[in-house]
Amino acid sequence: MRLVLVGPPGAGKGTQAEFVATQLSVPKISTGDIFRANVTGGTELGIEAKRYMDAGDLVPDEVTINMVRDRLGEADAADGFLLDGFPRTVPQAQALDKLLADMGTGLDLVLELVVDDDEVIRRLSGRRTCRGCGKIWHVEFDQPQVEDVCDRCGSELYQRDDDKPDTVANRLRVYARDTAPLIGFYGKAGKLVGLDATGPVEDVTARAMAILSSYEA
Numbered sequence: 001m002r003l004v005l006v007g008p009p010g011a012g013k014g015t016q017a018e019f020v021a022t023q024l025s026v027p028k029i030s031t032g033d034i035f036r037a038n039v040t041g042g043t044e045l046g047i048e049a050k051r052y053m054d055a056g057d058l059v060p061d062e063v064t065i066n067m068v069r070d071r072l073g074e075a076d077a078a079d080g081f082l083l084d085g086f087p088r089t090v091p092q093a094q095a096l097d098k099l100l101a102d103m104g105t106g107l108d109l110v111l112e113l114v115v116d117d118d119e120v121i122r123r124l125s126g127r128r129t130c131r132g133c134g135k136i137w138h139v140e141f142d143q144p145q146v147e148d149v150c151d152r153c154g155s156e157l158y159q160r161d162d163d164k165p166d167t168v169a170n171r172l173r174v175y176a177r178d179t180a181p182l183i184g185f186y187g188k189a190g191k192l193v194g195l196d197a198t199g200p201v202e203d204v205t206a207r208a209m210a211i212l213s214s215y216e217a
């Protein structure tokens with residue numbers, strides 16, 4: 001299956017993407033994770049991306065699209081993938097359609113994680129990310145056994161700069177302006193399915209899997 005997850009920052013895309021990709025046995029491709037790995041590695045791409053990420057702005061389309069083109073060309077993505085955080089603009093969505101058409105394929109479904117603004121702010125401000133494996137925790141909803149230490153790999157947890165209050169406000173503005181138009185874009189294409197992303201993580205995953213299995217059937 002070739003899937004895209006869209007939704008505002010804090011809707012739980014990263015968390016759901018992990019579960020759903022595992023259940024479907026497809027790679028989860030997160031542009032945010034790839035950018036963060038490049039920032040950590042101090043690559044040229046990372047240095048460029050960091051300027052935008054720290055402000056809560058989008059990395060320019062051209063840079064992002066080239067990066068995704070390379071990633072989708074890797075062997076593990078040949079039979080399916082789950083994209084998390086890409087596309088984030090209509091030009092990125094158009095580029096993705098073209099890229100997949102050139103590969104002789106196309107998207108199956110776009111899942112829109114639906115959650116209101118107040119909930120998004122609560123989720124983002126409590127979110128903590130593992131420096132080692134990237135797993136996402138939450139100070140209120142999903143605490144590790146030892147504060148600020150990842151249960152999965154033992155590394156330290158931190159608050160991403162872009163989860164700090166001023167940047168969160170900007171990310172929500174950027175979402176409304178640049179990313180929300182994707183809802184109409186994919187709706188018109190007949191690919192969009194809404195997913196209620198409120199409530200416990202496992203419930204959201206179960207709802208996602210129910211949608212996907214009815215699609216496959």
Ligand code: AMP
Pocket residue numbers: 009031032033035052053054056057058059060064084085086087088089092162171
């Ligand atoms: P995320 O982890 O998906 O919230 O992404 C973190 C940051 O990486 C975003 O706020 C952007 O600065 C950048 N980023 C991730 N994906 C994209 C994308 N598709 N287009 C532009 N910038 C992106």
